[in-house]
Amino acid sequence: MKDKEFFKKFREYAFYIILAIGLALVCRSYVFARTDVIGSSMQPTFNDKDVIFMEKISTETGHINRGEVVVFNSHDENEDNYIKRVIGIAGDKIEIKSGEVYLNGKVLTESYLPEEVVTEANSAVAEYVVPEGYIFVLGDNRKNSTDSRIIGPVNLKDVKGHVILRVYPFKNINYFK
Template identity: 60%
Template structure:
């Protein structure tokens, strides 16, 4: 009987360790949870919204314009920022007359609030996105630390892109 009990304990232990290992791999390379902090993505996202991020596309550098991404800000506090990808490698992003132009064409940014104006936050108003980088902006352009200040964001610093908002429950949305 003791051998049978030891065998069952060993089988349970192996199953638990395997499950933990799979969960860890899943969390590190497939999906992660993120909580929005601050108003920089309003009206799309609000403070305390809870999102799930897909990580495979950012791990493989398959990032597309319009995706909402989370990245390491590299600041002294170790903050992670959430912003929208405006330009990818080779794109020319220009900010003029309160609007964003991508490769010479004014972007139709229907996700912005009606009174939102985009201004350059430095002397630079035209950016060419280098290979291996993306250009990101917050949807609340008057209250966002984004590529206008930080410059292009290295693809290696991306932690995932938002696929669904799960909280608040009355605002569940796929992205």
Template identity: 55%
Template sequence: MNLLEKEHKKVKSKGAEIRDYAISIGIAIAVAIFFRAYVFARANVDGPSMMSTLKDKDVIFVEKLSLYAKSIKRGEIVTFDSGNATHDTYVKRVIGVAGDELEIKNDKVYRNGEALKEPYLDSGMKTLGGSFLGANKKYKVPEGYIFVMGDNRTVSLDSRYLGPISLKALNGHVILRAYPFNTIKTF
């Protein structure tokens, strides 16, 4: 093999190496986009509606696989599209699922006739009715929907005002508070 053939082979192998790197990077980007869209995502908490469980500026991670299995459970914290003009993402706790009958009376939430035990609420927190579900009114959650409330009931814009949330509007269910680092917690 002469010197010219050796140089040609070197150039060809560098081109093949660059092509291989480009393919690997392309595959990595595609996997990351797929993962973010269908499996796992990061979000920031904006506002006090979930205090004391989540605070303003907390960084959370949501998983999305439970949405495809339609396995959202009572008590889970979910994120969803607000449906407003700017499509804000809201973070709230699931209080009722399809078939549950909810009522707000005596400053408490009743589900299927029983007062909820809500250890995540701050001591003395009262739950008042809203424009959709007022005090001493009963509401049955329809199929394909959930009923959500913020843990800071006095400032939360939730299903008491918005009505039930379609399962189609859900972005995921919160599984981790990652920041601030001194308050990392799994849900």
């Protein structure tokens, strides 16, 4: 009798454990993911070794907004993931001149940057039109960032997620829209 009860309880617990693992995998694949910031291209917003969480639903639906910070596959030789800020979406015209970023003809207000930051065009091209299905991204550390000024617009299919939370270092825990 005890063996029957034991196996019944065992099957019940096994079911719940498998269900929990399945839900965790679904959440990891389609809802939330943890990643680490590598490098200084997003300073002062993010620093090297910051631990962040990103939501993936907006990338699955293709709904990315200007000003959001996203993680995407760079397709460089190491298949590194880059973290950058979305400056322009499909149809936007981006110009970089006189150290300023212009979005659709107007100077972009970038309150997340220190006042002394100057944005230079990193190539001969200083004017970009964002094609359909792409976004234009810049690192907050404009002097040390491999971003759309160099690699061009980022395909929405390469975006892994939108950063929503920094959890480490603990003194800098912060929520991002």
